[in-house]
Amino acid sequence: MIDLLVAGGGPAGLATAIHAARAGLEVVVAEPRRTPVDKACGEGLMPAGRRALAELGVTVDGHALRGIRYLDDRYQAEGLFRGDPGLGVRRTDLHAALDRRARELGVAVLPLRVTAVHQGRDSVTAAGITARYLAAADGLHSPIRRGLRLEARSGRAPARYGLRRHFAVPPWTDCVEVYWSARSEAYVTPVGPGLVGVAVLTGDRGPFDEQLARFPRLAARLPRAAATPVLGAGPLRQRVRARVAGRVLLVGDAAGYVDALTGEGLSIALGAADQLVRCVRADRPQEYESAWRRVSRQYRLLTGSLLWLRGQPRLAHRIVPTAARFPAAFAAAVNRLG
Structure with a gap:
């Protein structure tokens, strides 16, 4: 039996x-x-996420990010990271680097799909393998989470979705740029010397080009032809009752997700992975729930607050002007996230 x-x-x-x-x-x-495996994501690592990768011994090339910039059709606000930079990196490059590091450490990666999970008093069995514990890292719409009935009601907030593709153009910034329109946001992340990723977050269904047209200031910077096809994800909001069920612990997007507004998903996943292993090693799985909440507290608070503002028609249009008017407060918020 493995651990x-x-x-x-x-x-x-x-x-x-x-x-x-x-x-x-x-x-x-x-x-x-x-x-x-590619996935629709913003591809920006906050400084904390970049440090977490370094602690794992994972090295990957990308584009250094020095901060976050908010823009609408009139205003601009910029918050720079005070310490180390973040990193813009292609999802596929990051995934390949993590896979190499895992195999260097002797981790067996087997072509198996986990469907049914059977728990006993001292073990859990899935895909023909018996282990002391199982970490469910099976994504935003986790079948394991659903099978264990750990999902909670999603609430009344409208569902939001993400669309992403790349454009072959030299980056014009070393910040993650977030363009705001009345109903959606577009994230621009430099990921290489001649490539930027553009991710649109919205509650409206529609093709990527139609969504991008809502950001004429951004669209004017991009070539007409994209370098990669569109990938989508959603609904983004995933409420979870608990992160632990017996000997099964949820990690990554499977553990619950608020929104991609603040770009912290991967940093939270890396921090939670560390805590999950600490709890497994100590044979105290029940401590993981509170550990996950500590790791994700800032993300849940700030992302939830920003998402609430986005949903208030009388306040949403003031987000960027207010950030521009109070640059020190905006920079402080960016660094709390970073």
């Missing part, structure tokens, strides 16, 4: 496996897809 089975070999699952291997645990990753 930990990780269901899902995306960044969250591989980070969990790397932490486990470094802690001396025997760990196996079950992932039916071939690495690397």
Whole structure:
């Protein structure tokens, strides 16, 4: 019997496996897809996430990010990171780097799909493997989470979705730029010397080009032809009752998600992976819930507050002008996130 089975070999699952291997645990990753797997995400790592990668011994090339810039059709606000920069990096490059590091540490990544999970008093079995614990890192719409009935009602807030593609153009900024319109946001992340990623977050259904047209200031900077196809994700909001069910612990997007507004998803996943392994190693899974809440507290508070403002028609249009009027407060918020 191994110590930990990780269901899902995306960044969250591989980070969990790397932490486990470094802690001396025997760990196996079950992932039916071939690495690397692309996904609709903003591809920007906050400074904390970049440091977490370095602590794992993961190195990956990308574009240094020195802060966050908000823009609308009239105003602009910029908050710079006070310490280390963040990193803009292609999702596929990051995934491949994590996979290499896991294999360097002897982690077995097997082409298996976890469906049913069977728990006993001292073990859990899935995909024909028995382990002391299982880490469910199977994504935003986690089948394991659903099977364990850990999902909560989503509430009345309208569903939001993300669309992403890349454009072959030299980056014109070393910040993550967030363009605001009446009903959506567009994130621009430099990910290489001749490539930027553009991710649109919106509650409206529609093709990418139609969504991009809402940001004429941004659209004017981009070539007409895109470099990659459109990828989508959503609904983004995922409420979860608990992160622990017996010997199963949820990590990454499977553990719950508020929104991509603040771009912290990967940083939270990396921090939670560390805490999950700490709890497994101590044989105290019940402590993981509070540990996850500590790791994600700033993200949940700030993202939830910003999302609430976005949903108030009388306040939403004031987000960027207010940030521009109070640059010190905006910079402080950016650094609390970073």
